[in-house]
Structures are given as structure tokens and as C-alpha cells.
Amino acid sequence: xxxxxxxxxxxxxxxxxxxxxxxxxxxxxxxxxxxxxxxxxxxxxxxxxxxxxxxxxxxxxxxxxxxxxxxxxxxxxxxxxxxxxxxxxxxxxxxxxxxxxxxxxxxxxxxxxxxxxxxxxxxxxxxxxxxxxxxxxxxxxxxxxxxxxxxxxxxxxxxxxxxxxxxxxxxxxxxxxxxxxxxxxxxxxxxxxxxxxxxxxxxxxxxxxxxxxxxxxxxxxxxxxxxxxxxxxxxxxxxxxxxxxxxxxxxxxxxxxxxxxxxxxxxxxxxxxxxxxxxxxxxxxxxxxxxxxxxxxxxxxxxxxxxxxxxxxxxxxxxxxxxxxxxxxxxxxxxxxxxxxxxxxxxxxxxxxxxxxxxxxxxxxxxxxxxxxxxxxxxxxxxxxxxxxxxxxxxxxxxxxxxxxxxxxxxxxxxxxxxxxxxxxxxxxxxxxxxxxxxxxxxxxxxxxxxxxxxxxxxxxxxxxxxxxxxxxxxxxxxxxxxxxxxxxxxxxxxxxxxxxxxxxxxxxxxxxxxxxxxxxxxxxxxxxxxxxxxxxxxxxxxxxxxxxxxxxxxxxxxxxxxxxxxxxxxxxxxxxxxxxxxxxxxxxxxxxxxxxxxxxxxxxxxxxxxxxxxx
Numbered sequence: 001x002x003x004x005x006x007x008x009x010x011x012x013x014x015x016x017x018x019x020x021x022x023x024x025x026x027x028x029x030x031x032x033x034x035x036x037x038x039x040x041x042x043x044x045x046x047x048x049x050x051x052x053x054x055x056x057x058x059x060x061x062x063x064x065x066x067x068x069x070x071x072x073x074x075x076x077x078x079x080x081x082x083x084x085x086x087x088x089x090x091x092x093x094x095x096x097x098x099x100x101x102x103x104x105x106x107x108x109x110x111x112x113x114x115x116x117x118x119x120x121x122x123x124x125x126x127x128x129x130x131x132x133x134x135x136x137x138x139x140x141x142x143x144x145x146x147x148x149x150x151x152x153x154x155x156x157x158x159x160x161x162x163x164x165x166x167x168x169x170x171x172x173x174x175x176x177x178x179x180x181x182x183x184x185x186x187x188x189x190x191x192x193x194x195x196x197x198x199x200x201x202x203x204x205x206x207x208x209x210x211x212x213x214x215x216x217x218x219x220x221x222x223x224x225x226x227x228x229x230x231x232x233x234x235x236x237x238x239x240x241x242x243x244x245x246x247x248x249x250x251x252x253x254x255x256x257x258x259x260x261x262x263x264x265x266x267x268x269x270x271x272x273x274x275x276x277x278x279x280x281x282x283x284x285x286x287x288x289x290x291x292x293x294x295x296x297x298x299x300x301x302x303x304x305x306x307x308x309x310x311x312x313x314x315x316x317x318x319x320x321x322x323x324x325x326x327x328x329x330x331x332x333x334x335x336x337x338x339x340x341x342x343x344x345x346x347x348x349x350x351x352x353x354x355x356x357x358x359x360x361x362x363x364x365x366x367x368x369x370x371x372x373x374x375x376x377x378x379x380x381x382x383x384x385x386x387x388x389x390x391x392x393x394x395x396x397x398x399x400x401x402x403x404x405x406x407x408x409x410x411x412x413x414x415x416x417x418x419x420x421x422x423x424x425x426x427x428x429x430x431x432x433x434x435x436x437x438x439x440x441x442x443x444x445x446x447x448x449x450x451x452x453x454x455x456x457x458x459x460x461x462x463x464x465x466x467x468x469x470x471x472x473x474x475x476x477x478x479x480x481x482x483x484x485x486x487x488x489x490x491x492x493x494x495x496x497x498x499x500x501x502x503x504x505x506x507x508x509x510x511x512x513x514x515x516x517x518x519x520x521x522x523x524x525x526x527x528x529x530x531x532x533x534x535x536x537x538x539x540x541x542x543x544x545x546x547x548x549x550x551x552x553x554x555x556x557x558x559x560x561x562x563x564x565x566x567x568x569x570x571x572x573x574x575x576x577x578x579x580x581x582x583x584x585x586x587x588x589x590x591x592x593x594x595x596x597x598x599x600x601x602x603x604x605x606x607x608x609x610x611x612x613x614x615x616x
Contacts, residue, residue: 051209052076056246056442056477059493060106063448063472065252066091066129067495069106070215070444073117074186074208082185083114085121085144086204086215090132091495103498105133106473108140110491115141119185123148124217125201126155127288135163136498143167147184149176149200154320176202177229192239193232194219197422198290199326203236210480211245214436218250218445220260220421221428226267227294227328233435240436246469246484247438251446253423255453260428261420267295270385273411274299279379280345281305282408284355284363285386287313289422290321292385293351294328300349301330308340310362310374311353337373350374355386357395367402378407387421430457440484442469442477521546523599523607525591527564528614534572534580537616540564547599547607556602563598567591584613 052075060067068089075081091104111118118141124130126148134146134156146169148156153171160169174180174191182189188207195201196218206213214236223230253260274281285292293314300307309315318334321327340348354363365371382403388396400410423445424432433441441463443454451470458468469486471477474493477486524543529536540561544550550557567590573581591611600606 050077051481054208054210054479056479057110057491058444058471058473058475059108059110059491060089060091060473061087061445062451062475063446064091065446065450067104067106067133068130068445069108069133070248071111072187072206072208072213073114074210076186076209081114081117082119082187083111083117084119084184084187084206085111087124087130087217088121088133088137089127089129090136090498091129103132105136105496105498107492107494107496108137111137112140118142118144119187120144121146122182122184122189122204123152123156124203124215125149125196125198126152127198127218128159130218131156131159134169135160135166138167138169143170145184146171147174147182147189148172149174149202151198151200151321151324151326154324155317158316158320176200177232190239192235193229195222195225195228195231195422196220197286197292198288199228199321205239205242207242208479212243213246213248214240214244214438215248216250216432218252218422219428219432220253220424221431222260222262222420224262224264225291226263227291227298228263236432237435240438244436244438246440246442246479247433247436248442248444249429249432249454250423251429251443251450251454253421253425254429254443254446254450254457256421256425258425258427260423260425263291263295263420266292266385266420267299270295270383271299271302273381273383274303274305274349277381278346279381280348280350280377281381281383282350282352282363282366282374283383283385284352285384286355287311287317287353289386290317290326291422293318294321294326296349296351296385297327297329297333301333305333305347305349306335306340306343307333308335308337308348308350308373309352310337310350310371314351314353341373345377345379354399355384355396356388356392357399364399367399367406376403376406376408380408382408382410384410384412426453426457429454430461433458433461440467440469442471521548521605521607522610523547523595524610524612525560525564525595526612526614527568527587527591528616529568529572529582529587531580531582531615534568534582536565536568544607547605548603559602560595560598563594564591567594582615584615587611587613 055071055073055075057071057073059069059071061069066089068087070086072084072086073081121144123146131152146156148171150173153173156169156171160166174182176191176193179190186209190205191202192205193201194203194217201217201219203214203216203219206215219231221231221233283296297307309318318327322329340350352362352366354361357364362371366374366376369375403410441454441458443451455468455470469477469484471486474490475486476489476491477484522545526541526543527536528538542550542557542560548556568587571583571587571590573583588611591613592609595611596606596609599609
């Protein structure tokens, strides 16, 4: 592998001795924060005898962004298998592709079948794509112990309040800066601090009987963060010195060249906007992007603006970080939305959800004048401080157009650097791999092209193809002291949809029907057949919703009714003078198929055809 310049390595290993934390007008005040409860140090047990194999099974997070859940199952030659779970997240529906769906969960059939083997769950950070599925699954897998940093623990507990009938999580808390060793079954685990867009983000060094694994979680490398410490690269180098068989590394932003933009630069640009804006400012970002929310609140306080937080999930997150002492805010800066209406426009900053143009989000309701307190007025400055989730581009652009038409000035990261992803870019990934020097590399947390971007970096660093694992959800990867291979075995890893209180009762067929209904509408035909004569009693009734306007489609309706009569005649059988045989199921099938084919031929559209056959 290509070596990194020796000077960079030396600088990084000396990082922990640097004490200069000077920030421009920013200090980290944590003395009032409650002290973290730290789990006791546990002496690693000695594992003797012949080792077995380790199965690595991703149940989510590959070829997608979200639903992160990885299973590590140690199978000894003698004795019972043990399962360690890393993260338990949910996914968010793609706008326009999953109508009516609230969340998407991993399929945990494999875990429920093997719940007696689960020895614990370790969590990397508090974003919902890493913790959001916990309330849905705890009771199904026996409520095992969870290990998490203080903020992550607080967010898990807060979310659990929405699930009063779910079991109370058993969480063992550790501080991100301590050096405690956790023994969870046969797994010996140490953590290391990384930068992300939320405090208390960590990666894990997992010692298994068959080799060491380094798991980055979501990370970036920021040497000048504002409200956080730089990633602990010296700790990472120290752990890597023990040997890393497999590096499982965040791939979400690996296709972007260069290094991630520092939060210091983002804050300077946000300050520039707020200082020069003469009207009201509405900033939209992810509810979970707590670093950005902190920056906006802090700058607002510097320039005499009051802050209204809008959006249920965002309010919840701010409440948690404020309670735990992670939010730096002057007294009186955060106010209620109704109080903001009484202030001059140049004294108001609204921070809200909706940067992805979600239908029910705060910003969408503001844009369409459906919000209880706020609507766009000429002179407003709209700040989109987030990246666009792939698939949401058209919806977000449409929302921007609505805002601009109403007289708002819209600022995005395309105009100036007001957003930095919480994920490592190509050069950060390259640096991390150079520091760790693993034997095998497995990209995680990303769409297929993101996983392949990490592969390209690894190839540049002279890794051979067989040392780079591009896996899919449900793959069973086997690791022994000699090698790691993706086997031909698979476990169920399909999407599980959450729709209201229904979990998993919505399948792919229903989703396809919803997609069709949203695009081409529905076409219902109601046919009443005389059971004595086999003839149609009255002219078939036709109902159209979202397909054609019936009053303007008389010729089409006439042709459909004639087609219906021909289908009925073909499928009613007469045997002598007895009552005819009316095959209702067969009639419904032919009505659905032939009407759908006819409508597509005439209109080039495919509505959902619903035939109703009534025999009287």
C-alpha cells in the first residue's frame, strides 16, 4: 500500500498533546452538564482453545442511506454462538416512491429467531438511522443491554416515550473520552471519538476471537470543529497498532473529492448571512443536525436575534441536548413561535424542519401558508443548511420556487458553504485507511455507487480486489483468522414498512398500487349479472378517480362498456335449460386485464383497474 507522508503521521500521533482550543467568540461550556455515568472497566477474559468463525451480517445500510444495522455472530467450534448488534436504525421514505409510508425498518427475522444468542447492542451515535428502530424491536429480541454515550442514551430514552407499551431500554452509558474496555460475551470493545453532525459520535474497535475489526460509524475528519473536539486520530492510530483485520468504513460521501468542509468555515458563512440580513431569517435543516442548530442559535444570540424552534422532532432533540448540557445558549434567546410574532423582523430567526420538502414539514406548511404562526413575507431570507437526499431533488426545487415567488431570498450550499456533510469525503477516507492500514476493507452506510467509491480509493492504495468487500444487505460474510469471504448464504433483509400503527403489513404490491394510484389514478367498473339468464342487468357503472373526467370521456366509456359486455358473454356458460354457470373469479380476472390493456392502448396510462362483479 502507498504510504502517507511520515510528517502527517507524526503530527497526528502528537494530536492528543495539543491543548490550544481557542475559538472565535466561542467557548465550550460543559461544567454545568451532568456527569456521565461510566460503566466499570471489565477485564478481558482469556479465550482459549480452537476458535471458530465470525459471521458478519448487514441487515440494513448497504446499497441505501439509512436503516443501519449490522450483526456480528461469533460461532465457536464448541459452545453457544453469540451475537453482537451494532446500531439499530430506520430509513426514511423516498418522496414520491413510497406513498403513505412513515418509516422503513430492517427485517430482523434472523435476530428474532436467534434472540437467545444476543449478548448486547452497541450504538455509534444518536441519529434515527442508527437508533430509530430500537422501540420497534426491543421486545422482539429479548430487550438486551444497549451501550451508548450520554447524548445517544438521552435520545434513545426520549424517543421511547412515544412507545409507552414498549419495554424500557437497559442502557449502559460510557463517556466518549474515556478508555474503558467493554467485554460483551466474547467481544472485547473499545471506542474512539469521531466528528459527525451530532455530539457523542464514536467508532468502535472490536476484538473478536478471529481478529480485530474497526467500525467507523458515521464520521468525518474536522481539525477545526466549533462545538466539538477534533476526531481523536491519535487514539485511532493507537488502536490500529494492535492490528486490524477488517475496517468497516462510512462510504456516504466518499464519491466527493477532497476533504469535508470544516464546521468553522460553515459557522463563519452563517454568521455573514445573519449579520447582513435586514429581515427575518428562516433556516431549515435536519432535525438531527444538532451541530448546525447549535451554530445558528449561538450566532443569533451574538446579533440580538431571538430563536423560534419549529418542528416536533427538532424541538425534541433541542430539549434533550439542552437538558444534558450539550447546548450552549444565552438565557432568553430561545422563545416560543407566538412570541416571535411580536418582534421586529430583524430580531427573529426561525429554525425549522423541511429542508427535504416533506409534505407535512414546517417549511412546506410555511411556504403554502398552512402554518399556524408563520408565512412568507417579502424580505425573508431562507437558508437551506442541509444536503438533498437523493430522490428529493425535484421536490426541493419546487419548494424553493414557491418561496422565491413569494418574495423570499433563498440561500443554499450551492451559493455559499453553509452546509458540511457529517460524512467523510474521499481524502478523509483515504487518510483514515492510511492511518489504520487494515488487511480488508468493507464500505458501509451508502448506496452502491458510494460503496464503489471506497473501492476505488482502496484500489488506488494498492489493495487487491479480494481484500475489498462490496456486500449487500442480507449477505453472510465469514471471517476466520486466515481470510474473510462473502458466502453464497443470505438471510432475509427486505424493507419493512411502517404505515401509521401498522408495521410490516404493507408489502411491495401495496406500494406499487399506491404508486400507480398517485400517477394514473383508479378505474372502477361495477357489473351486475342476472343469475338466471346470465345477462347484464343494467349498463355497467364506471367510476374514475385521478384518471379521466367522465363527462368529457363519453366515447371512451362507451367503448369500455362494449368491452365489458363481450367479456361477460365469453365467460358465462350455458348447459341446456339449466341456470347458466357464472364464473365470477374468471370474469373479474378478464375484466381487470383486458380493460387495463385497452385503457393503456387508448391513453398510454395505467390506472388501477378494480372490477366488481355482483350476481343477483
